[in-house]
Amino acid sequence: MEAISGKTVQNVFRTQDCQPNRQLETCHRRECCSFGRRSTYPLFWSKLACAGISAMQLYTLRTHQISLGKRACVYCNAVQFVSAASAFEKVDFQKLQNGSDIRGVAVAGVEGEPVSLTERVAEAIAAAFAAWLCDRKKSDGSRPLRVSIGHDSRISAQTLQDAVSRGLAGAGFDVIQYGLASTPAMFNSTLTEDEDVFCPVDGSIMITASHLPYNRNGLKFFTNAGGLGKADIKDILERAAIIYDNFSNDALKESELAVSAAVRKADYMNIYTANLVEAVRRAAGNIEKPLEGFHIVVDAGNGAGGFFMGKVLEPLGAVTSGSQFLEPDGLFPNHIPNPEDKAAMRALTQAVLENKADLGIIFDTDVDRSAAVDSSGREFNRNRLIALMSAIVLEEHPGTTIVTDSVTSDGLTAFIENKLGGKHHRFKRGYKNVIDEAIRLNFVGEESHLAIETSGHGALKENHWLDDGAYLMVKVLNKLASARVSGSGCGSKVLTDMVDGLEEAEVAVELRLKIDQNHADLKGGSFRDYGEAVLKHLENMITSDSKLNRAPVNYEGVRVSGHGGWFLLRLSLHDPVLPLNIEAPSLEEAVKLGLAVLAAVKEFAALDTSALDKFVQGL
Numbered sequence: 001m002e003a004i005s006g007k008t009v010q011n012v013f014r015t016q017d018c019q020p021n022r023q024l025e026t027c028h029r030r031e032c033c034s035f036g037r038r039s040t041y042p043l044f045w046s047k048l049a050c051a052g053i054s055a056m057q058l059y060t061l062r063t064h065q066i067s068l069g070k071r072a073c074v075y076c077n078a079v080q081f082v083s084a085a086s087a088f089e090k091v092d093f094q095k096l097q098n099g100s101d102i103r104g105v106a107v108a109g110v111e112g113e114p115v116s117l118t119e120r121v122a123e124a125i126a127a128a129f130a131a132w133l134c135d136r137k138k139s140d141g142s143r144p145l146r147v148s149i150g151h152d153s154r155i156s157a158q159t160l161q162d163a164v165s166r167g168l169a170g171a172g173f174d175v176i177q178y179g180l181a182s183t184p185a186m187f188n189s190t191l192t193e194d195e196d197v198f199c200p201v202d203g204s205i206m207i208t209a210s211h212l213p214y215n216r217n218g219l220k221f222f223t224n225a226g227g228l229g230k231a232d233i234k235d236i237l238e239r240a241a242i243i244y245d246n247f248s249n250d251a252l253k254e255s256e257l258a259v260s261a262a263v264r265k266a267d268y269m270n271i272y273t274a275n276l277v278e279a280v281r282r283a284a285g286n287i288e289k290p291l292e293g294f295h296i297v298v299d300a301g302n303g304a305g306g307f308f309m310g311k312v313l314e315p316l317g318a319v320t321s322g323s324q325f326l327e328p329d330g331l332f333p334n335h336i337p338n339p340e341d342k343a344a345m346r347a348l349t350q351a352v353l354e355n356k357a358d359l360g361i362i363f364d365t366d367v368d369r370s371a372a373v374d375s376s377g378r379e380f381n382r383n384r385l386i387a388l389m390s391a392i393v394l395e396e397h398p399g400t401t402i403v404t405d406s407v408t409s410d411g412l413t414a415f416i417e418n419k420l421g422g423k424h425h426r427f428k429r430g431y432k433n434v435i436d437e438a439i440r441l442n443f444v445g446e447e448s449h450l451a452i453e454t455s456g457h458g459a460l461k462e463n464h465w466l467d468d469g470a471y472l473m474v475k476v477l478n479k480l481a482s483a484r485v486s487g488s489g490c491g492s493k494v495l496t497d498m499v500d501g502l503e504e505a506e507v508a509v510e511l512r513l514k515i516d517q518n519h520a521d522l523k524g525g526s527f528r529d530y531g532e533a534v535l536k537h538l539e540n541m542i543t544s545d546s547k548l549n550r551a552p553v554n555y556e557g558v559r560v561s562g563h564g565g566w567f568l569l570r571l572s573l574h575d576p577v578l579p580l581n582i583e584a585p586s587l588e589e590a591v592k593l594g595l596a597v598l599a600a601v602k603e604f605a606a607l608d609t610s611a612l613d614k615f616v617q618g619l
């Protein structure tokens with residue numbers, strides 16, 4: 001985690017908005033809208049987005065709520081712009097896309113990282129999501145469309161929640177705020193049937209930037225069909241850019257007024273966690289406290305996952321003393337909440353050993369990822385976590401296909417296929433990619449029940465293909481509890497035994513080789529094209545080395561086996577980086593693989609190979 005100076009901390013709450021200074025000529029027309037009662041405004045915006053109407057021609061339509069459920073008349077205020085110039089700082093909305101999420105800098109104070117996710121930007125994106133949703137869902141007339149909002153522990157959470165609420169309320173939506181929540185809970189709120197917590201919602205927004213540093217934040221979107229994909233996010237950002245460019249002072253004020261009528265608060269985490277508790281009780285044969293006598297520590301890294309101790313483990317009877325960093329603190333003062341972070345895993349392991357616990361559980365900031373540690377301090381992380389989850393799922397669904405990301409080991413394939421009798425389908429990196437691939441396989445007739453990444457994202461068919469770190473841990477707890485009930489084992493040894501036979505490489509490294517986007521060698525092209533050229537060249541070089549073999553089936557980058565191990569060079573999903581994974585039985589053999597890559601890539605001047613240089617020199 002970056003060091004945070006006192007000055008930075010003072011700065012972090014200074015918001016980023018600039019005040020509009022443009023002259024507006026407003027003309028309010030009050031009229032009853034004869035079309036779509038609640039969806040008027042978003043639909044209008046979405047049409048604008050598609051038609052590319054100029055700001056000179058714009059009229060914003062605004063629907064207002066009179067009272068919940070009793071809105072006899074919807075009226076529109078038309079605000080005519082006299083200037084096409086945006087009142088706010090120019091924003092490149094497409095740059096905020098991070099795969100199927102939106103991510104940006106939300107807090108000022110870090111040098112070289114100007115704020116990009118301002119309140120106004122967030123408001124425009126929320127209004128754009130409303131427009132997008134209106135194109136897909138129609139209100140049945142009994143109530144307005146509604147969207148739930150949750151957030152993780154970041155210090156910009158509250159400000160962004162307010163902005164997102166304004167964007168939705170201004171679009172005529174009902175807004176249900178859940179406060180501190182997990183990403184998977186937000187998806188669940190689109191499925192739950194419970195009017196007490198205003199569910200099901202028509203859409204849901206989670207405000208989070210996962211494990212990124214404290215100054216970042218972002219948005220994830222859900223409907224009852226799951227998380228939105230890349231194309232949806234692109235669409236929403238295109239709409240948001242138009243909305244933002246045409247914001248007026250009056251429209252913004254009206255959103256502020258609309259908020260108080262539109263916002264409801266609900267404790268949805270109670271419902272979500274009760275379902276998790278119920279799942280473990282059911283698996284143990286409806287015992288009230290199936291974890292009685294188990295000592296389990298939780299490390300939430302000061303993210304949103306602290307609920308797991310008090311609302312899941314304790315009702316199930318587990319002893320939880322020694323759990324740590326459960327209080328939400330968006331400056332993440334202890335370690336980054338991220339199972340991929342070595343310091344985070346060390347902290348959990350230490351807590352398990354010091355407390356002589358049976359199991360340790362760790363979550364990322366928004367609880368869509370998790371990992372565990374057994375009583376001896378061995379990690380269930382990366383390939384070992386996938387092996388454990390595969391063993392659990394294959395017991396329930398013999399022969400099923402396990403879909404994983406591309407950086408999984410050859411040892412994992414052997415374990416899944418030879419020991420467990422399943423099929424390993426190694427696909428691409430990216431949680432959305434593996435989930436979508438598992439759904440596709442089922443669709444074409446190949447049964448798959450688990451899609452899981454080495455990052456700790458894992459989704460089960462039985463849980464609506466939702467990547468839910470808490471649900472993964474519930475499956476682990478089910479195993480612990482049911483093994484004791486059936487007398488087949490006690491403590492985390494049950495779990496450790498399940499991954500017995502998984503071969504793990506002596507050396508496993510990931511080196512991230514940066515592409516300098518400003519380097520002349522790119523010749524004005526994109527880093528992606530450059531990266532592809534590096535990969536093509538590597539592929540050609542490999543064919544002339546008899547000790548190396550390209551993987552016969554491969555979906556991403558160049559994967560090669562040789563010297564008793566393997567390597568994969570691929571393009572990062574998001575960054576101008578070529579990540580290189582090497583696994584081998586010894587350092588010597590890993591270096592041989594590294595040298596083969598180095599020989600092929602060294603002529604690419606814009607590629608920073610210093611990490612690989614150091615590795616092959618044994619530094």
Ligand SMILES: O=P(O)(O)OC[C@H]1O[C@H](O)[C@H](O)[C@@H](O)[C@@H]1O
Pocket residue numbers: 429430431432453455457571572573574575579
């Ligand atoms: O391609 P990389 O830079 O290694 O990043 C890949 C990772 O990006 C994000 O963090 C996604 O949430 C992960 O699902 C994905 O695995």
